[in-house]
Amino acid sequence: MTSGTEKRVRNRHLTVRLSEDERAALDAAAERAGLTPGSYARQVLLGAPAPRQVRRPPVERKELARLLGELGKIGSNLNQLAKAVHEGLVLYTGEIDTAIERLLEVRNAILSALGRAP
Numbered sequence: 001m002t003s004g005t006e007k008r009v010r011n012r013h014l015t016v017r018l019s020e021d022e023r024a025a026l027d028a029a030a031e032r033a034g035l036t037p038g039s040y041a042r043q044v045l046l047g048a049p050a051p052r053q054v055r056r057p058p059v060e061r062k063e064l065a066r067l068l069g070e071l072g073k074i075g076s077n078l079n080q081l082a083k084a085v086h087e088g089l090v091l092y093t094g095e096i097d098t099a100i101e102r103l104l105e106v107r108n109a110i111l112s113a114l115g116r117a118p
Contacts, residue, residue, distance in 0.1 A: 026040070067106050067110050070106045077099050081096060
């Protein structure tokens with residue numbers, strides 16, 4: 001193998017025509033592998049090793065990032081509920097129950113993304 005960046009070493013192109021379904025299948029397989037479609041195709045066609053740095057996060061990491069955002073929203077809602085209680089406002093148990101249910105949903109989704117049973 002020669003040294004140098006991928007751009008300098010890989011300077012030949014291969015064009016392959018795919019149907020929409022074939023391209024969707026290729027993109028989905030690459031996504032599951034955490035690779036770009038080009039890196040995935042190179043790995044499948046040539047048995048080439050995966051690149052040192054995976055540029056596209058796998059679906060699970062994307063899902064975990066989304067869930068982290070959801071946790072932030074739920075935490076904000078719980079802080080607002082706590083502030084309301086400290087100010088003497090009356091809360092309905094439904095508001096608290098809803099926040100707890102959302103928290104449990106996110107917890108179960110995180111466990112599922114990690115391959116664990118909720």
